[in-house]
Amino acid sequence: MEKPKVLTHKEFSSVRYFLQWEWILLIIFILVNIMNASFSDNYLKFDGLMRASMIFLDKGFIVFPMALVIIMGDIDISVSSTVALSSVVMATVYNAGVPMGLAILICLGVGALCGLINGILVVKFKELAAVIITLSTMTLYRGIAYIILKNQSAGGFPKWFSELSWGFAWKIPYILIVFVFFAAIFTLVLHKTNFGRYVFAIGNNDIATRFSGINVDHIKIIVFTLVGVMASICAIFLSAKMMSTRPNVASGYELDVIAMVVLGGISTAGGKGKMIGVITAVFLLGFLQYGLGLINVQSQIIIIITGLLLILAVAIPNIQEMIKNFNKKREVNL
Amino acid sequence: MSEYILELKGITKIFPGVKALDKVHFQLKKGEVHALMGENGAGKSTFIKIITGVHQAEEGEMFFNGEKTHFKTPRDARKMGIAAIYQHVTCYPDLTVTENIFLGHEEVSPKIKRILWKKMHKKAGTLLKEIGADFTEKTLMGSLSVAQQQIVEIAKALSMDAKLIIMDEPTAALTKRECEELYNIIDDLKEKDVSIIFISHKFEDMYRVASRVTVFRDSQYIGNWNVDEISSDDLIVSMVGRQIDQYFPKKKSKIGEEVLSVKGLSKTGLFKDVSFNLKRGEIIGITGLVGAGRTEVCQTLFGIMKKDEGTVSIDGKEVRIRCPKDSMNQGIGYLPEDRQKEGLVMEWDIGRNITLSNMDTYSTNGWINESVERSISGEFSNKVHIKAQTIYDLVSSLSGGNQQKVIVAKLLALNPNIIIMDEPTKGVDVGAKSAIYQIMEELVEKGCSIIMISSEMLEVLGMSDRIYVMRDGRISGMLNRNEATQENILELAMLNKSADVQEL
Amino acid sequence: MDKVKEKVSISEMFSKFRELGMVLFIIALIIFIQFRNSNFLTLENIDDLITNAAILSILAIGMMMVIITRGIDLSIGATLALSGMSTALMVSANQNMHPVLALLMGTVVGMIAGGIIGLLIAKLNILPIIATLGMMNVYRGFTFIIGDGGWVSAYQMPDSFVGIATSSFLKVNTLVWIAIILYIIAYYFLNHTRLGRQVYAVGSNPGSARISGVNNDFIIFMVYSIMGALAGLCGVLWVSKFASAQGDTATGYELSVIAACVLGGVSMAGGVGKVSGIIIGVLLLGILQNALPLINVSVFWQLAIQGAIILFAVLSNVLIKRNSDKKNLARRVL
Structure with missing residues (x-):
C-alpha cells in the first residue's frame, strides 16, 4: 500500500500572514504617530523623532531579556530594583575614586550578579513561582541600595558620561544606536539559534524539553542573568541621562517593561511571541507616552493608560480564545 | 420497575477526529459487580465519563432505575446516587480526610448553615471503621498512600448514599494485600445492594469480585458474559480481536554481546538493588504493577533522576550519567510514558x-x-x-x-543504540500499535537493543526476548521468552511472600 | 496500629512544629531586644506596637485568602490609597459625616476596586500578577487625579474622623478592636462555613473543586473583593491614624502584607494557610518594625531586612517541606 507522504513545504496564506498581531501593532503605531504629529508640528521632523526616542529608550534595554523570561513562562519583577542597586553601586564606587570606566564595569557586574541570584533561586527552588522569588529579591535589592546611599542622591559623573544619553553620532543618538544593536542581537538569538529554540521549547513544555536532553536549568539561569545585565545597562543610560542616581530611582519600571513585552504579543502563558513585535511595542508605548506628555496630559493619567494597556493586551487574546471555544461548543450542540 | 439499575443503549461519543465510542451497550443489575474490560484506548474511560455526566454522548439513551435520564453535569449524576472513583485519585491533599469525604455535601446546621465539624468527624470515623480503614478521619489527605486515598474515595461515595459506584482501575497501584482489603470492601458493598462497575486489566480482580463482564474493543461493544461462563483465553481473544501470535511481528533475531549492564541501582524510597543486562539486538521487557518502580529505574538510567547507588556500564565500560545529555551521548534514547507531558x-x-x-x-x-x-x-x-x-x-x-x-x-x-521505551503503545489505536511494533523489529534487526516497559501483558509476552518483573521497587524475577506465561509473570508481580516478612 | 498513628503525628507535627518554632523565635527576639533597650517591653510601647500592626494584620487576612487560591495581589497599597484619599476628600467636604459612614464608604470603594480585579482574573483568565500589577497603576493614578496631586491633611478632617484611630475602648485602641473582630469573623468564615472551606478547596485542587460543584470563578471573584474591601477599610483607618491622605500613601505596603502571610506559613502553592499562622507572621513583622529603631538600626536597613526575611521564609518553607517528603519516601519499605 502506498502511503501518502508528509510534505516539507506549506502554502503561503496571505490572510494568515497579515492577521498577525505584529501588523496590528504596526497600524496602532502609525496611528499614535499621526496623533502625535497633530499635537506638534515639529514632531514628525527627523530631529524631533530622534529626541523623543532618547526619552524612553533606557527601559527598552530590559524589554529584550524580559521577553525571553516571559516566553519561558516565568516573570521577573525585580528589574527596577536591579537598576537602582547597580546604578547606586556605580555612583558610590565612582565617588570613592574608582575610574568611571571601571565603575561602569562594576555596574554591569552588579546587574549580572542580581540576575544570576534570581536565576539560581528560580532553578533550585522549582516549587516556588518566579513571581514570589523576584518579589523578595526586589525588596532585598532595593533595600541594599537604601543601605548604601541612605536617602540621598549621588552623582558628579564626568562630563563625557552624559554624552551616552544625550550625544549624537551623525544626528542619531548613541542610545538609539546601542538599542538597535541589542535589538538585532536579541532578535537573531531568539529566532535563529538553538538557544532561542530552546527558550520557546521551555515555555511550551519544560518537562519535554528536559527529556529531550536540553539543560533547562542552564538556559533559565542564563536568561535571568541577561535580565540583570540589561537592567544594569539601563542603569548606566539612566544615570547618564540624569547625571545622578538615588535609591528610589526607576521605581515602577517593571510595569512599563512587562507592559511593552505583553503588548508586543508575548503570551503570559509562555511559549509564543516575536521579538519584532516587542520592539514595535517599545516605540509604540514610548511615543504614546511622549505624545501624551506633549499635550500636557498628567503623568498620572499616562500611568493609568499604561496599566490599562497591559490588561487589554493580555485580555484580548483570552477573549478571542473564549469566543472560539464558545463557537466550537455551539457547533457541537447543533 | 426494570431489573436493571443502569442501562445504556447505542451510546456514541465523538471527539475531534476520533470516534471514542461507537454505539455501545451496557446493562447493570442491582447489587451486581460488573467488570468492564478492554485494552487501553478501547473507550472504557470515556464511557464512564458519560455515565457520570463529565461528557455528553452524541447519540444513544441512558436509563437509570428504568427512567430515561440525561446528565448534563457531574452534579446531576451525583444527585442520582452515582459516584465514580477515578484512576488518578482526585483529592484535596491539604485538607483532612473528613473534609475530603464531605466536600460538596457538608453537614450544616439548619438555620445559620454553620458546618457541623463534630458530626462530620463522627460520621466519617464510623464510615472509615465500617470499611476497615487503618487511619483516622483527621489525617491530612496528602499524607496517605494511594490505597488509603482510594478508601477515602469509597467512604465519600458511601457518605452520599451512592447506589452505583464506578471504580476505574482501583487496583492498579495497590499491593496484593491492599487489593485483598479492597475486595473485602467490595463484598460488603454488594451486601448493601450497591451496584458496582469495576474496570481493571487484571483477570484475577474480575474473577474475584465480578459476576458479569462486558468487553469493549476499539470503541465498540463486543459482548457480555457471566464471569464463570467465559475462560480467560476467550476473554483475551475478545479483547484483542485476534490470536496473539498474529499480532506481533516478532521474529527470531540475532542476539549479540552484552551492551548494557546495570548493577545494584538504588534510589531511596523508589527502587532498590536493581540489576539487569541487555544484549545487542535484544528486546527486554520490564513489567510489573504501576508503582513498582519501573519508570523510575529507566528515568534514572536516562539521567532524569539521580541514582543513590549502583553502577551502569555500556559496552563493558562504567559510565557516569548525570543528565539526559550524558546518556544521549552514550547512545541511549528514551521514549517517555506520558507523551503529552514528557514527549x-x-x-x-x-x-x-x-x-x-x-x-x-x-x-x-x-x-x-x-x-x-x-x-x-x-x-x-x-x-x-x-x-x-x-x-x-x-x-x-x-x-x-x-x-x-x-x-x-x-x-x-x-x-541511538540503546532505546528505552516506556509504555510505547499506551493509548494508541491498533493500526499505530502494529506500526510501532514493526519499527521496533526493524531496529533490533539493525543491531539496536530495546528496553520496553509495559503493563500490557500481551505486548510483553509478544515482543520481549527476556522479561524482568518488578515488584515494590525490586526485580522479583527474570523469565526467558519460552518460559514466560501470564500466570508466572503475575505471580512475580504480585505475590508478596517476601515483602510480608520484610515489613517486620 | 501504632505505626499508623505515628505516621499521622509526623505529618501533623510539621505544621504545629512550625508554629511553635515561630513562637519560640519571637520570644527569643523579644528577650534579645529587651536586653538591648529596656523601653521595649513597656505598656506604652506594646500598645504602640499592636496599634501599628493592626492595619497590617487586617490586610493579611485578605491576602491570605488570595494566596490560598493560588493568587497574589500587588494592588492593595494602591487600593488603600485610593479609598483613603476618596474618603478623606469626602469628610473634608462634609464635616459632619458620621465616621461609621466614612468607614463604610472606604470599604465599598475598595470592594469595587477588588471586584474589578476579581472579574479580570476569574472571567478573563488574566494571571493575578499581571492583573494586579496593571490595576495597581490604574488605582494609584486615580488617587493622584482625585487628590489633584496634593494631599488632605489633619486640619481639613473633622475630629470625629481622626477619632476613629485615636480613640480607645477599655484602654485598647479602636484599630485593635476592629482587627480582633475581623479576625473572629475570618476564623468563623474560613473554618465553619461552606464558602470558606471552598476557598481552600479551590486552592488545593481547582480541578476537583470544579467537579465537586464548586463555582471556582465566584470564589476567586469573592476573595479579591474581600481583599479589596479590607484594603478599602484600611485606607480609611490609615488616613485617620496618620491624619493625612496622600497620593503615594502605602506605596509598596503589599510587600509587608505578603511577607506577613509567608512568615505565617501560608503556602504560595495554594491550599494552605491558617488564621493563627498569620497572627504570628504579623506579630513578628510588627516587632521588627517597632524594635529596629529602638535598637539603633537605621531606617534605611529596614527594607533590606524585610526582603531578606521574606526570602528566608519562603526558601526555608520549601526546604522543610522537601525534607519531610524525603523522610516520607525513605519510610517506604522496599
Whole structure:
C-alpha cells in the first residue's frame, strides 16, 4: 500500500500572514504617530523623532531579556530594583575614586550578579513561582541600595558620561544606536539559534524539553542573568541621562517593561511571541507616552493608560480564545 | 420497575477526529459487580465519563432505575446516587480526610448553615471503621498512600448514599494485600445492594469480585458474559480481536554481546538493588504493577533522576550519567510514558518536535540551518509513516497514534543504540500499535537493543526476548521468552511472600 | 496500629512544629531586644506596637485568602490609597459625616476596586500578577487625579474622623478592636462555613473543586473583593491614624502584607494557610518594625531586612517541606 507522504513545504496564506498581531501593532503605531504629529508640528521632523526616542529608550534595554523570561513562562519583577542597586553601586564606587570606566564595569557586574541570584533561586527552588522569588529579591535589592546611599542622591559623573544619553553620532543618538544593536542581537538569538529554540521549547513544555536532553536549568539561569545585565545597562543610560542616581530611582519600571513585552504579543502563558513585535511595542508605548506628555496630559493619567494597556493586551487574546471555544461548543450542540 | 439499575443503549461519543465510542451497550443489575474490560484506548474511560455526566454522548439513551435520564453535569449524576472513583485519585491533599469525604455535601446546621465539624468527624470515623480503614478521619489527605486515598474515595461515595459506584482501575497501584482489603470492601458493598462497575486489566480482580463482564474493543461493544461462563483465553481473544501470535511481528533475531549492564541501582524510597543486562539486538521487557518502580529505574538510567547507588556500564565500560545529555551521548534514547507531558511540545509543528533533541546536528555554531532541519524532519516523518499533510501540522491536531509516531521519529533522529521505551503503545489505536511494533523489529534487526516497559501483558509476552518483573521497587524475577506465561509473570508481580516478612 | 498513628503525628507535627518554632523565635527576639533597650517591653510601647500592626494584620487576612487560591495581589497599597484619599476628600467636604459612614464608604470603594480585579482574573483568565500589577497603576493614578496631586491633611478632617484611630475602648485602641473582630469573623468564615472551606478547596485542587460543584470563578471573584474591601477599610483607618491622605500613601505596603502571610506559613502553592499562622507572621513583622529603631538600626536597613526575611521564609518553607517528603519516601519499605 502506498502511503501518502508528509510534505516539507506549506502554502503561503496571505490572510494568515497579515492577521498577525505584529501588523496590528504596526497600524496602532502609525496611528499614535499621526496623533502625535497633530499635537506638534515639529514632531514628525527627523530631529524631533530622534529626541523623543532618547526619552524612553533606557527601559527598552530590559524589554529584550524580559521577553525571553516571559516566553519561558516565568516573570521577573525585580528589574527596577536591579537598576537602582547597580546604578547606586556605580555612583558610590565612582565617588570613592574608582575610574568611571571601571565603575561602569562594576555596574554591569552588579546587574549580572542580581540576575544570576534570581536565576539560581528560580532553578533550585522549582516549587516556588518566579513571581514570589523576584518579589523578595526586589525588596532585598532595593533595600541594599537604601543601605548604601541612605536617602540621598549621588552623582558628579564626568562630563563625557552624559554624552551616552544625550550625544549624537551623525544626528542619531548613541542610545538609539546601542538599542538597535541589542535589538538585532536579541532578535537573531531568539529566532535563529538553538538557544532561542530552546527558550520557546521551555515555555511550551519544560518537562519535554528536559527529556529531550536540553539543560533547562542552564538556559533559565542564563536568561535571568541577561535580565540583570540589561537592567544594569539601563542603569548606566539612566544615570547618564540624569547625571545622578538615588535609591528610589526607576521605581515602577517593571510595569512599563512587562507592559511593552505583553503588548508586543508575548503570551503570559509562555511559549509564543516575536521579538519584532516587542520592539514595535517599545516605540509604540514610548511615543504614546511622549505624545501624551506633549499635550500636557498628567503623568498620572499616562500611568493609568499604561496599566490599562497591559490588561487589554493580555485580555484580548483570552477573549478571542473564549469566543472560539464558545463557537466550537455551539457547533457541537447543533 | 426494570431489573436493571443502569442501562445504556447505542451510546456514541465523538471527539475531534476520533470516534471514542461507537454505539455501545451496557446493562447493570442491582447489587451486581460488573467488570468492564478492554485494552487501553478501547473507550472504557470515556464511557464512564458519560455515565457520570463529565461528557455528553452524541447519540444513544441512558436509563437509570428504568427512567430515561440525561446528565448534563457531574452534579446531576451525583444527585442520582452515582459516584465514580477515578484512576488518578482526585483529592484535596491539604485538607483532612473528613473534609475530603464531605466536600460538596457538608453537614450544616439548619438555620445559620454553620458546618457541623463534630458530626462530620463522627460520621466519617464510623464510615472509615465500617470499611476497615487503618487511619483516622483527621489525617491530612496528602499524607496517605494511594490505597488509603482510594478508601477515602469509597467512604465519600458511601457518605452520599451512592447506589452505583464506578471504580476505574482501583487496583492498579495497590499491593496484593491492599487489593485483598479492597475486595473485602467490595463484598460488603454488594451486601448493601450497591451496584458496582469495576474496570481493571487484571483477570484475577474480575474473577474475584465480578459476576458479569462486558468487553469493549476499539470503541465498540463486543459482548457480555457471566464471569464463570467465559475462560480467560476467550476473554483475551475478545479483547484483542485476534490470536496473539498474529499480532506481533516478532521474529527470531540475532542476539549479540552484552551492551548494557546495570548493577545494584538504588534510589531511596523508589527502587532498590536493581540489576539487569541487555544484549545487542535484544528486546527486554520490564513489567510489573504501576508503582513498582519501573519508570523510575529507566528515568534514572536516562539521567532524569539521580541514582543513590549502583553502577551502569555500556559496552563493558562504567559510565557516569548525570543528565539526559550524558546518556544521549552514550547512545541511549528514551521514549517517555506520558507523551503529552514528557514527549512532545504540543503547540509546535511536527518538524520542530522531531529535531528538538538533536538541534546541534542541524546547526552550525548554534545557528539553525533550517533547510537541513526541514529535510531531515521530512525524511523521518515519512520513515515512521506519520499521517499528516505537511511537517508544519501542529502535533496537537494529530491522533494519539500519530503523536506517538512523532516521538518515535524524534527518537530515531537521534540514532541511538540503546532505546528505552516506556509504555510505547499506551493509548494508541491498533493500526499505530502494529506500526510501532514493526519499527521496533526493524531496529533490533539493525543491531539496536530495546528496553520496553509495559503493563500490557500481551505486548510483553509478544515482543520481549527476556522479561524482568518488578515488584515494590525490586526485580522479583527474570523469565526467558519460552518460559514466560501470564500466570508466572503475575505471580512475580504480585505475590508478596517476601515483602510480608520484610515489613517486620 | 501504632505505626499508623505515628505516621499521622509526623505529618501533623510539621505544621504545629512550625508554629511553635515561630513562637519560640519571637520570644527569643523579644528577650534579645529587651536586653538591648529596656523601653521595649513597656505598656506604652506594646500598645504602640499592636496599634501599628493592626492595619497590617487586617490586610493579611485578605491576602491570605488570595494566596490560598493560588493568587497574589500587588494592588492593595494602591487600593488603600485610593479609598483613603476618596474618603478623606469626602469628610473634608462634609464635616459632619458620621465616621461609621466614612468607614463604610472606604470599604465599598475598595470592594469595587477588588471586584474589578476579581472579574479580570476569574472571567478573563488574566494571571493575578499581571492583573494586579496593571490595576495597581490604574488605582494609584486615580488617587493622584482625585487628590489633584496634593494631599488632605489633619486640619481639613473633622475630629470625629481622626477619632476613629485615636480613640480607645477599655484602654485598647479602636484599630485593635476592629482587627480582633475581623479576625473572629475570618476564623468563623474560613473554618465553619461552606464558602470558606471552598476557598481552600479551590486552592488545593481547582480541578476537583470544579467537579465537586464548586463555582471556582465566584470564589476567586469573592476573595479579591474581600481583599479589596479590607484594603478599602484600611485606607480609611490609615488616613485617620496618620491624619493625612496622600497620593503615594502605602506605596509598596503589599510587600509587608505578603511577607506577613509567608512568615505565617501560608503556602504560595495554594491550599494552605491558617488564621493563627498569620497572627504570628504579623506579630513578628510588627516587632521588627517597632524594635529596629529602638535598637539603633537605621531606617534605611529596614527594607533590606524585610526582603531578606521574606526570602528566608519562603526558601526555608520549601526546604522543610522537601525534607519531610524525603523522610516520607525513605519510610517506604522496599
